[in-house]
Amino acid sequence: MFSLFYGLWKYLFSKTEFHVLILGIDKAGKTTLLEKLKSLYSNLEGLPPDRIVPTVGLNIGRIEASDAKLVFWDLGGQIGLRTIWEKYYEEAHAIVYVIDAACPSSFEHSKSALEKVLRHEDLRGAPLLILANKQDLPGSVSVEELARYLDLKELDERLYMFEAVSAYDGMGIKLAIEWLVEVMERSKRTELLRIRTGAAGHA
Numbered sequence: 001m002f003s004l005f006y007g008l009w010k011y012l013f014s015k016t017e018f019h020v021l022i023l024g025i026d027k028a029g030k031t032t033l034l035e036k037l038k039s040l041y042s043n044l045e046g047l048p049p050d051r052i053v054p055t056v057g058l059n060i061g062r063i064e065a066s067d068a069k070l071v072f073w074d075l076g077g078q079i080g081l082r083t084i085w086e087k088y089y090e091e092a093h094a095i096v097y098v099i100d101a102a103c104p105s106s107f108e109h110s111k112s113a114l115e116k117v118l119r120h121e122d123l124r125g126a127p128l129l130i131l132a133n134k135q136d137l138p139g140s141v142s143v144e145e146l147a148r149y150l151d152l153k154e155l156d157e158r159l160y161m162f163e164a165v166s167a168y169d170g171m172g173i174k175l176a177i178e179w180l181v182e183v184m185e186r187s188k189r190t191e192l193l194r195i196r197t198g199a200a201g202h203a
């Protein structure tokens with residue numbers, strides 16, 4: 001009986017922990033973004049950009065933002081590492097897709113990798129935040145231009161937003177995270193994941 005009430009209490013009052021996948025092709029700036037998030041939202045000082053190396057495994061970052069707990073999973077974007085991405089899809093509440101907005105020659109590649117992500121059944125209904133990163137660099141394109149380049153057709157009813165950011169100076173990041181928390185809180189996918197974890201917890 002106690003465990004039933006405790007389960008209900010936890011369900012109603014504890015903060016949901018949201019799992020957010022940071023994806024994008026190599027060198028887009030995913031790990032630099034993760035480190036910036038740590039600096040902006042926690043007492044931890046994130047690694048400076050010159051200490052960050054290409055990701056091979058998984059980097060994890062935990063922050064609290066807009067009264068929610070967020071766990072970020074940052075994966076390697078090199079082509080041979082992308083098969084690992086899908087192992088994390090099922091448990092992800094949302095996707096942050098990072099694009100190097102200062103490198104138009106990589107847009108086609110970024111677009112096809114993103115389309116593949118969006119087609120995956122395990123990510124159905126997951127809100128999508130597309131970040132046009134490296135806005136501190138001259139020549140970086142705006143979100144409008146990037147959206148035109150990508151011309152995504154697979155969005156259906158998915159909640160999504162484009163945001164111009166810089167993982168170096170932090171531009172746009174807080175706005176983007178605010179949006180992310182808000183949509184994760186009201187997305188049907190969050191409800192489904194909550195039911196699934198609840199059911200697993202009581203099995």
Ligand SMILES: Nc1nc2c(ncn2[C@@H]2O[C@H](COP(=O)(O)OP(=O)(O)OP(=O)(O)O)[C@@H](O)[C@H]2O)c(=O)[nH]1
Pocket residue numbers: 024025026027028029030031032033049050052053054055056075076077078133134135136137165166167168169
């Ligand atoms: N100017 C500028 N450079 C950036 C920014 N974000 C990342 N970079 C640089 O871009 C390069 C790649 O950054 P990473 O964070 O390692 O990229 P990644 O997406 O994690 O790459 P993989 O781990 O290989 O998938 C590094 O030289 C970073 O310093 C940014 O906002 N502005």
Ligand SMILES: [Mg+2]
Pocket residue numbers: 030031032053054055074075076077
């Ligand atoms: Mg990385």
